[in-house]
Amino acid sequence: MxxxxxxxxxxxxxxxxxxxxxxxxxAKASSVHYFAKxxxxxxxxxNGHLLPPHSGLAVGDRVSTAFNDYxxxxxxxxxxxxxxxxxxxxxxxxxxxxxxxxxxxxGSMILGDDFVINLLSKGPTTFKITGGTGIYRHARGIVIxxxxxxxxxxxxxxxxxx
Numbered sequence: 001m002x003x004x005x006x007x008x009x010x011x012x013x014x015x016x017x018x019x020x021x022x023x024x025x026x027a028k029a030s031s032v033h034y035f036a037k038x039x040x041x042x043x044x045x046x047n048g049h050l051l052p053p054h055s056g057l058a059v060g061d062r063v064s065t066a067f068n069d070y071x072x073x074x075x076x077x078x079x080x081x082x083x084x085x086x087x088x089x090x091x092x093x094x095x096x097x098x099x100x101x102x103x104x105x106x107g108s109m110i111l112g113d114d115f116v117i118n119l120l121s122k123g124p125t126t127f128k129i130t131g132g133t134g135i136y137r138h139a140r141g142i143v144i145x146x147x148x149x150x151x152x153x154x155x156x157x158x159x160x161x162x
Contacts, residue, residue, distance in 0.1 A: 029161045035077040036085065036145075036154040040066035061091045069103075073155045074148040095119040101127075108134030112143070129160065 043051040046060030057063070068081035082105070089099035096119070101112035115127040124146045132139045141160040148155050 029159075031157060031159050032071070033073055034083070034156040034158070035070045035072055035074045035148075036067040036156055037070065037081075038065060038152050039068050040064070057091050059091050059093065062088065063091070063097070064088045067154075069156070074153055089117065092116075099127075105136075106134075108132060108136045110136045110139055 042064045043055065043057065044062050044064075045051055046058070046062075051057075051061065064086070066086045067084065069083040069085060070077040070079075070081050072078055083103055085101065085103040087099055087101045089097035092098050097117040099112075099115050099117055101110075101115075103110040110132040111130055112127055113130045117125060124144050126142055126144050129139050129141045129143065131137065139160060141158065144157040144159075145154045146156075147153075
C-alpha cells in the first residue's frame with residue numbers, strides 16, 4: 001500500500017471511529033461495532049490547492065476524508081448508515097499527522113481533537129474521544145479502528161463513557 005494510502009486508511013479509521021461511537025453515548029459505558037465506508041477523500045497542499053489523486057504528501061499538506069458508518073462490521077452490517085464522520089489531518093512529519101474528528105448523529109456530535117496518527121505504527125489506530133455536543137456533550141472514551149477492504153473501509157470498536 002502506498003504511503004498516501006496508509007495515511008488515508010489511518011485517517012479514515014479515526015474519522016469513522018468517532019462517528020460510530022456517538023450512537024452509544026447515552027449509556028454510562030458501552031462498546032459498539034461499526035463498519036465505516038469512505039465516501040469522500042481530498043488532499044490539498046499547504047497553499048490550499050487541490051493535490052492530484054495518489055500524489056505524495058509533504059509537511060503542511062491537509063487530508064480530509066468522510067465516511068458513512070453502518071452498525072456491524074465489514075462482513076455483516078446494516079443496509080442504512082446510522083452516522084457520518086469527517087476527519088481532517090495536517091501532515092506534521094514524514095509519517096505523522098495531527099488530526100481532528102467530527103461525527104454527526106442526529107442533532108448531536110462527537111469530537112476528537114488534536115490526536116496524532118503515526119503511519120509507522122503497527123496494528124489498529126486508537127484515539128481518545130474529547131467531547132461533543134447535545135447528548136454527547138460530556139462524552140469520553142476511545143475508538144479502535146482496523147483497516148478492511150483496502151483503503152475504503154474500517155471496522156470500528158467504540159468504547160464510550162459519558
